[in-house]
Amino acid sequence: MLAVIRAFAKSWVAAVLIGLLIISFAVFGVSDVFSTRASQDVVKAGGRAITPAEFRTEWDRAKQNIEQQSGQQISNEVAVENRLDVRVLEMLADRESMAALIDKIGLRPADALVTREIQQIPNFFDPISGRFDKRLYEETLGRANLTPARFERSVRDDIAQSHLASGLVDGLRPPRAFGALAVVFAQESREVSVFSVGPGSVEVPARPTDAQLNDFMKANSERLMRPEFRVLSVVRFSSAMVAGQVKVSEADIRKQFDFRKDALNRPETRSLVQIAAKDAALARGLAERLGKGEAPQAVARSAGVEPVLYADKPRTAVVDSKVGEAAFAMANGEVRVVQGDLGLAVVKVTGVTPGRVVTLDEVRPMLEAEARKTAAAEKVYEISQAYDDAHAGGANLDEAAAKAGVPVTTLGPVAEQGFDQTGQPIAGLSARLVQTAFRLPEGGESQIEEEGQGESFVVRVDKIIPRSLPPLAEVRQPLTQAWMSQEMTKRLRAKADALAGRVRKGEDITAVAASIGTRPEKIPGLTRQGAGQGGPLSQEGFAQAFSAGSGGVFVAPAPGAFALMVGKVDRISPPAVAENARAVEQVRPQLGMTLFNEIGAQMPRYARSVLKVRTDPELARQTLGVEAPKPGAAKDGEAKGGKEAAGK
Numbered sequence: 001m002l003a004v005i006r007a008f009a010k011s012w013v014a015a016v017l018i019g020l021l022i023i024s025f026a027v028f029g030v031s032d033v034f035s036t037r038a039s040q041d042v043v044k045a046g047g048r049a050i051t052p053a054e055f056r057t058e059w060d061r062a063k064q065n066i067e068q069q070s071g072q073q074i075s076n077e078v079a080v081e082n083r084l085d086v087r088v089l090e091m092l093a094d095r096e097s098m099a100a101l102i103d104k105i106g107l108r109p110a111d112a113l114v115t116r117e118i119q120q121i122p123n124f125f126d127p128i129s130g131r132f133d134k135r136l137y138e139e140t141l142g143r144a145n146l147t148p149a150r151f152e153r154s155v156r157d158d159i160a161q162s163h164l165a166s167g168l169v170d171g172l173r174p175p176r177a178f179g180a181l182a183v184v185f186a187q188e189s190r191e192v193s194v195f196s197v198g199p200g201s202v203e204v205p206a207r208p209t210d211a212q213l214n215d216f217m218k219a220n221s222e223r224l225m226r227p228e229f230r231v232l233s234v235v236r237f238s239s240a241m242v243a244g245q246v247k248v249s250e251a252d253i254r255k256q257f258d259f260r261k262d263a264l265n266r267p268e269t270r271s272l273v274q275i276a277a278k279d280a281a282l283a284r285g286l287a288e289r290l291g292k293g294e295a296p297q298a299v300a301r302s303a304g305v306e307p308v309l310y311a312d313k314p315r316t317a318v319v320d321s322k323v324g325e326a327a328f329a330m331a332n333g334e335v336r337v338v339q340g341d342l343g344l345a346v347v348k349v350t351g352v353t354p355g356r357v358v359t360l361d362e363v364r365p366m367l368e369a370e371a372r373k374t375a376a377a378e379k380v381y382e383i384s385q386a387y388d389d390a391h392a393g394g395a396n397l398d399e400a401a402a403k404a405g406v407p408v409t410t411l412g413p414v415a416e417q418g419f420d421q422t423g424q425p426i427a428g429l430s431a432r433l434v435q436t437a438f439r440l441p442e443g444g445e446s447q448i449e450e451e452g453q454g455e456s457f458v459v460r461v462d463k464i465i466p467r468s469l470p471p472l473a474e475v476r477q478p479l480t481q482a483w484m485s486q487e488m489t490k491r492l493r494a495k496a497d498a499l500a501g502r503v504r505k506g507e508d509i510t511a512v513a514a515s516i517g518t519r520p521e522k523i524p525g526l527t528r529q530g531a532g533q534g535g536p537l538s539q540e541g542f543a544q545a546f547s548a549g550s551g552g553v554f555v556a557p558a559p560g561a562f563a564l565m566v567g568k569v570d571r572i573s574p575p576a577v578a579e580n581a582r583a584v585e586q587v588r589p590q591l592g593m594t595l596f597n598e599i600g601a602q603m604p605r606y607a608r609s610v611l612k613v614r615t616d617p618e619l620a621r622q623t624l625g626v627e628a629p630k631p632g633a634a635k636d637g638e639a640k641g642g643k644e645a646a647g648k
Contacts, residue, residue: 042620043092045613046100050092052623057145059624062088072431076624085620093615094604099157101607102164109159117155168599174591179584182591187575187583189527192545193520194536194567195513196558197496205487208480213472216483224469224479229413229421231463232437234428235401236409237384237448237456239376246379248371256367257360264358267314271351272327274308274320275300277344283337286346291335296348312353323347377454384448384456397445397460413465433457488562496555496564503553509568522570541565 043050050058063079079085118124119132123140126133141151208216217224257264273296277283282303289299300307310318318324320340327347330336335348360367387404391397401408411429413421416438418429436446437459445460472479495516502512513520523536528546537545541556548554550572558565607613621628 040619041616042089042623043096043613043615045093045096045608046104046611048096048100048103050096052619054150055088055092055620056623058092059085059088059620060145072435076626080621080624080626080628085617085624089615089617089620093608093613095157097607097611097613098161098604100611101603102157102160104611107160107164109156109163113159114152114156117159118152165596165600169592169596172592172596172599174588174595176584176588178591179588182587183580183583184574186529186587187527187580189525189573189575190545190569191522191524191571191573192526192537192567192569193509193522194541194565195509195518195520196561196563196565197492197499197516198558198561198563199488199492201516202488202491202495205484205491208483208487210472213476213479213483216486217469217472217475217479220482221469224475225467226421226470227415227417228467229415229465230437230461231410231412231465232414233397233460233462234409234411234433235387235397235406235458237380237387237406239373239380239454241406242376242379242383246372246375248368248375252371252375253364253367254360256371257363260367261358264363266356266358267316268328268355269312269314269353270310270328270349271312272310272318273348273350274310274318274323274327275303275346276305276308276342277303277337277346280337280344283344283346287335287337290346290348312351320345373454380454380456387458388448391445391458397458401458410462413463433459437461492564493555496566500553500555500566503566503568509566512566520568537565537567541567545569 040052041049042052042055062084063074063076066079066084067073118137124132124137126136138148141148273290275286275290275296277286286299286303290296296307296309308319315324315328318327320342323338323340323342323345326336326338327349330347330349332349332352335346338345338347383404383406387400387406390400390403395403398408409428411426414426414429414434414437416434418431418434419425430451432449432451436449440446440459440461442461442464446458448456448458450456499512499516503509509520521536526537526542526545536559538557538559541554541559544554544556545567548569550569552569554567554569556565556567557563618628
C-alpha cells in the first residue's frame, strides 16, 4: 500500500494536485483552506437558532425604530459603532434561550390554541366577510419580512411565556415573615433632633486671586470648555430664490386642468348596506326585511353574516363592481337583490350625495400655485446642475456658485448644536447642514445635499476653531461666584463635621447647637412611608436618619437653603406586628410581584447558562456588511452625533 502511494506521489497527476493546493494556499491562505465555520447560525440556543436572515430582519426593525425616534437616518456603520448589533444579538439570545428553556420543561401550547390566537388578530380579517383570510394573512406577513412558520413560532412562544408567568404569579406566595419584615421596615418610626449650620456660622472667604481662579478653571475644564466652532460658506438651491423668475402661462394652467379635471371633480357618493346571501330564497327574505325598515345588523346576523356598510363612498369604493353599478342606479331607500361577482348580495341605498363638476376658475389659484412650484423646481434643478457641472470641472465652491448665478453665504462661527459663540441659535441653519459640515475637514466641500421639499445646499468649512477654555477676563465674575460658593460649602462642611464630632463624643446636642447661636428641633414620628412628603429634613437627611442606628449622628444638606444640618437619632420605635396582621397580608401580594419581577429578570441569564447559548457577533456583522468597530469608535461616534441617534 505504501509503495502504491509513493508511486502515485511521483506521477504527473499528483504534481498537478499539489500545484493546485499550493495556489489555493497563496490565494486564500492556509487558515481559510483548513478552517470552516462551525455553525451558520447567529444565535444557537438548544434546539432553536437564529439565521443570518432572521437577524437581519430584527436588525432592520430595531434600526427603523431608532430612526423614527431620532428623526434621522443612520448608517449600519454608525449603528454598529454604537453597539446596536450587540444589543440586538443579546435580545435575540435572551428570547431564544427563554423559549428553549420553556420548551425543555414541557410547556408547549397546542396547535389549535396557536391557530385560534392568530385567527383573532383583526389585521388578518377579510374586510367584506369579516372573517380570517389566509391569503391576507400570508400577504401581511410577507410585507413584514415574516413567514407563517416564523410568526406562528413567535405566537407559540408568547403563549408559552404567558402561561409560565400566570403559573408563577398564581403560585408565588411569599412567607408571612416576609410580609412582617416589610411592615416593620415601612412603619418603624424614629425621633431625631436637628439643628442648622448656615453661612453665619463660618467666616466668609476672601475673594480669589487670579492664580486661584486659573487653578479652579483647570480643575473644572470639562464644564467650562467651549465646543468646537466652524465658519462655513453655504450655497443654497431653493424654490424661494427663483420665485420671482418663474412665469406661468394660461396654456400651462389649462393643460393642468384638462389633465386633472376628473380627479378634481367631486363624484356622486352613496351610503348603502350590503348583506351576502347563500341563495336566492334567503336573499329575497333578507330584502323584504330590509325594505320594512329592520336594522341591517339584525337582518345580517340572522343569516350568520355581518353587514358591509359604505358611508358616503363613490362607486369605485364598492369592492364588487357589479354591486356598485347596481347600487348607483337605484333610488334612495330602494332595496334590491344583486348578482355580484362575489355572489348574491342584498343591497339597500340609505343616502345619496350628488356629484359636482368644478370649473377652471374655481381651481385656477390652486393650479397656478402648483404650476409655479413645478416650474420653480425645474429652474432650481437647472441651477444646481450648472453648479455641479462647474464643480465637477474643477471649480471651487465660489467659482461654481458664480457660474451658476447663486450667492455664497458665510455662516458662523457655529457649534455642532447650531448655536453661535454667545449661545444663541443661528438663523438659516438646518440639522442636516450642520451634520454635513461637521463631517468635513477644514477646507472640505460637500456635494449637493438634499434637504427635502425641493431644498438643497452645498457647504464648505472655511475655518475650524478648536475646543478651548474661555479667557479668564470673560468669565471672571461667574467663576468668582462659583469659587466663593465652593469655598463656603467646604467651610460649612468642615464646621458641621466638627460639630457632629462633638455630639458623637457625647456632648449634649443642645449645648453644641448653642455654641453657634441656635438650638435643636425635635422631629418625632418619622417613618419611611412619609419619605418624599417634605418636612424639616431633605431627602438625603431623611435617608441618613434611617441609615443611622439609635444615637447615631449625621450631617446632611438642609431643605431649601444654603446650609447643612446636624442630626441625632434619639429613639427608634418598631411597630407592633401583632396589631398589623391585616397590613402584613395586604403587603404579601406586592412582595410576590417583586419576587416575580426579580425572577423574571434573572431567568434569561439562567436559561443561557443551562443551555450554553452561543452567539456569533462576527457572522452578525458580516450579515450587515460591516466590520467590527475599532477601539474608541463609539466615542468618535458620539463626537460626530452618531450616538444621539443610534444609542437611544
